[in-house]
Amino acid sequence: MPILQNNPQLNKNGELQHLLTIEGLKKAHIDHILDTASSFVGISDREVKKVPLMRGKSVFNLFFENSTRTRTTFEIASKRLSADVINLNIQASSTTKGESLLDTIDNLAAMHADMFVVRHAQSGAPYMIAQHLNRTRSDVHVVNAGDGRHAHPTQGLLDMYTIRHYKKDFTNLRVAIVGDILHSRVARSDIHALTTLGVPEVRAIGPHTLLPGGLDQMGVRTFTNIDEGLKDVDVIIMLRLQNERMSGALLPSAQEYFKSYGLTPERLALAKPDAIVMHPGPMNRGVEIDSAVADGAQAVILPQVTFGIAVRMAVMSILAGTHA
Amino acid sequence: MKLHIKNGRVIDPANGIDAVQDLFIVDGKIAALGSAPGGFMADQSIDASGLVVAPGLVDLSARLREPGYEYKATLESELQAAMQGGVTTLVCPPDTDPVLDEPGLVEMLKHRARIVDQANVHPLGALTVGLKGKALTEMAELTEAGCIGFAQAEEPILDTTVLLRAMQYAKTFGFTVWLRPQDAHIGIGGVAHSGPLASRLGLSGVPVMSETIALHTIFELMRATGARVHLCRISSAAGLELIRAAKKEGLDVSSDVGVHHLHMTDADIGFFDSNARLTPPLRSQRDRDAIRAAVLDGTVDAICSDHTPVDDDEKLLPFGEASPGATGLELLLSLTLKWAQDQQDLDAALALAISRITRDAARIAGLPAGTLGVGAAADVVLFDPNARWKVEGKTLASQGKHTPFLGYELAGQVKATVVRGRVAYQR
Numbered sequence A: 001m002p003i004l005q006n007n008p009q010l011n012k013n014g015e016l017q018h019l020l021t022i023e024g025l026k027k028a029h030i031d032h033i034l035d036t037a038s039s040f041v042g043i044s045d046r047e048v049k050k051v052p053l054m055r056g057k058s059v060f061n062l063f064f065e066n067s068t069r070t071r072t073t074f075e076i077a078s079k080r081l082s083a084d085v086i087n088l089n090i091q092a093s094s095t096t097k098g099e100s101l102l103d104t105i106d107n108l109a110a111m112h113a114d115m116f117v118v119r120h121a122q123s124g125a126p127y128m129i130a131q132h133l134n135r136t137r138s139d140v141h142v143v144n145a146g147d148g149r150h151a152h153p154t155q156g157l158l159d160m161y162t163i164r165h166y167k168k169d170f171t172n173l174r175v176a177i178v179g180d181i182l183h184s185r186v187a188r189s190d191i192h193a194l195t196t197l198g199v200p201e202v203r204a205i206g207p208h209t210l211l212p213g214g215l216d217q218m219g220v221r222t223f224t225n226i227d228e229g230l231k232d233v234d235v236i237i238m239l240r241l242q243n244e245r246m247s248g249a250l251l252p253s254a255q256e257y258f259k260s261y262g263l264t265p266e267r268l269a270l271a272k273p274d275a276i277v278m279h280p281g282p283m284n285r286g287v288e289i290d291s292a293v294a295d296g297a298q299a300v301i302l303p304q305v306t307f308g309i310a311v312r313m314a315v316m317s318i319l320a321g322t323h324a
Numbered sequence B: 001m002k003l004h005i006k007n008g009r010v011i012d013p014a015n016g017i018d019a020v021q022d023l024f025i026v027d028g029k030i031a032a033l034g035s036a037p038g039g040f041m042a043d044q045s046i047d048a049s050g051l052v053v054a055p056g057l058v059d060l061s062a063r064l065r066e067p068g069y070e071y072k073a074t075l076e077s078e079l080q081a082a083m084q085g086g087v088t089t090l091v092c093p094p095d096t097d098p099v100l101d102e103p104g105l106v107e108m109l110k111h112r113a114r115i116v117d118q119a120n121v122h123p124l125g126a127l128t129v130g131l132k133g134k135a136l137t138e139m140a141e142l143t144e145a146g147c148i149g150f151a152q153a154e155e156p157i158l159d160t161t162v163l164l165r166a167m168q169y170a171k172t173f174g175f176t177v178w179l180r181p182q183d184a185h186i187g188i189g190g191v192a193h194s195g196p197l198a199s200r201l202g203l204s205g206v207p208v209m210s211e212t213i214a215l216h217t218i219f220e221l222m223r224a225t226g227a228r229v230h231l232c233r234i235s236s237a238a239g240l241e242l243i244r245a246a247k248k249e250g251l252d253v254s255s256d257v258g259v260h261h262l263h264m265t266d267a268d269i270g271f272f273d274s275n276a277r278l279t280p281p282l283r284s285q286r287d288r289d290a291i292r293a294a295v296l297d298g299t300v301d302a303i304c305s306d307h308t309p310v311d312d313d314e315k316l317l318p319f320g321e322a323s324p325g326a327t328g329l330e331l332l333l334s335l336t337l338k339w340a341q342d343q344q345d346l347d348a349a350l351a352l353a354i355s356r357i358t359r360d361a362a363r364i365a366g367l368p369a370g371t372l373g374v375g376a377a378a379d380v381v382l383f384d385p386n387a388r389w390k391v392e393g394k395t396l397a398s399q400g401k402h403t404p405f406l407g408y409e410l411a412g413q414v415k416a417t418v419v420r421g422r423v424a425y426q427r
Helices: A027-045 A069-080 A101-110 A125-136 A153-167 A185-196 A254-261 A301-319 B075-084 B103-116 B139-145 B160-173 B196-201 B208-225 B237-249 B285-297 B332-341 B346-356 B359-365
Strands: A058-063 A084-089 A115-120 A141-147 A174-178 A201-205 A220-223 A235-238 A276-278 B002-012 B017-026 B029-033 B044-047 B052-055 B057-059 B087-092 B120-123 B176-179 B228-231 B253-258 B302-304 B380-390 B409-419 B422-426
Touching: A027 A069, A027 A153, A027 A185, A027 A301, A058 A069, A058 A101, A069 A084, A069 A115, A069 A141, A069 A153, A069 A301, A101 A125, A115 A125, A125 A141, A141 A153, A141 A301, A153 A185, A153 A235, A153 A276, A153 A301, A174 A185, A185 A201, A185 A235, A276 A301, B002 B346, B002 B380, B044 B422, B052 B057, B052 B346, B057 B332, B057 B359, B075 B087, B075 B103, B075 B409, B075 B422, B087 B359, B087 B409, B103 B120, B103 B139, B139 B160, B160 B176, B160 B208, B160 B228, B208 B228, B208 B237, B237 B253, B237 B285, B253 B285, B253 B359, B285 B346, B302 B332, B302 B346, B302 B359, B332 B346, B332 B380, B332 B409, B346 B359
Parallel strands: A058 A084, A058 A115, A115 A141, A174 A201, A174 A235, A201 A220, A235 A276, B002 B044, B002 B052, B057 B087, B087 B120, B176 B228, B228 B253, B253 B302
Antiparallel strands: B002 B017, B017 B029, B052 B380, B380 B409, B409 B422
């Protein structure tokens, strides 16, 4: 008997008001973002790397959890759109003084923020912020820059941009995601994006301790043997193994993990000859990926970073409604 | 004081009554049903035409938050909520601050409840000092102070030896041990049922085995000690299956479920709705269906509100940081009736539903409540089973305004609540 709740990331017309997750987006939403991103890719190569699409708009980067990389890419994307960027490292700020999360949001909204880019250690935190703004300040947009284990939609989208760039068509691909699926918001966003875009076979590869239950309901085939899982795949997405998970009750050691699940040139050879290797970064060389693969011809890890700027520009400009 | 309740449909499962009858109350006790006792002259009469007249509800788990958490709720607010919900007897768990592990604290709580003078308040004492799972409390002294049983609330006992000793000691005096089965490690820190939804939303899970492993341990200890155990708020189909077998085996065990779990599943978390963050977590539809069936077949003896007032500061947080719990005293009746409405034989189900929140609950608590038998304390609820009301923060008397049923329209509205012969609430 659940009351049907409105999806808080869409407005009444079914357009994106916020970007909180890829789950539930239509293929058309994703295509629109990727198409828009491709129009931004060239801007970074120009001498003047700016377009005036968000001139006069204020983007607040609210990072409740540390991140240099993602925050920097959002900052660059905002600046290339000519927006003003304000970076707030909230851990060291007001919430430690006892101010509630929503009080912080209200205060920043009162400073005429147009957009919040939110990273938070708790799954669902950007939802709470977006739902609050939908009630109080419906002109302010939220971009989820990673929440707990739940979602990292811009990473998922830049991964899709990368796959589309190299593979063109999604509907004949086999994609393998390798590593710590259990704790990975990137994996969840990639899975939703890949299934929405019509990828016929999405595989998750890892030991039972790092595979969450219910992956089959998400349309994913699971493999515990990496050699079987990589066979004939077109795309390999490696996940970062967090330091704190490398030894303990989930895994005995980084060495054994590399031996069992590390992507080596020999294992890469099991995939299709033209398979691409992706990684959301930062990489642990010698833990999840061999340097020979990370630096090899099939790796597209640095192009991912470049495309990431364009994809984030696309998301922000679409949300801000300044892009036709 | 003589009270005459006229023309109501009296449903009293303890005495097998379901008929339109008058009820006569004299000096705080049930004096007669049907025809007036000799010389009866009413000081007050209530026309209960179209209403059900039932024993006042007995709620096996209602947190009143005193002492220590008065910013979340007070005895005044929560006992008023009990009156609006038709709850005349309630059992409160010991997880207050300080924990109810000393007779003086229990006496103080009982004293405060007597001053407020509404629902009858029966505390559970802490099974171990500070609920820390290390040293036993003075159970005999606590019982003298008014505790009706001993519980660990939400704190699991890490050392199984201590649980064994606690059950042996309780058995010595014939006390009941109230336990919510949860493993001390598996699922600790989890916030949602381990399943596809938690995986999708990236929420840490509480697997069903947290409940079933604990049940296996408890049943083994019961076999060894012969202690009587009441199992609180069972959440899973697998757990209920184990209880069914234990009862068949003849173990002295009873069980209850929280009323939310009769209706909701983890899918009701929707987009991270922290109002649906409960302990134990809402589980799958299969579990929910098994709970509903177990209420019918008696594997579950009682339904409780699991009333847990939480304030905004602790609820308006990201799902995983929000305090678990929902307000429940004012929803217990309607949500229990809602279960009955979904059963095949409506009349039988209505009587059974009332039994699960009156007579059966009183039996578990060992209290002479939940009956309209002549001579019993006149704790009575009058409700309109068809009147609908909308669950809204502003209409709830409880200081806890958070419930996953916010905005729902529910059938079954309390019209009057009588405690010890006094009309304590009337709308």
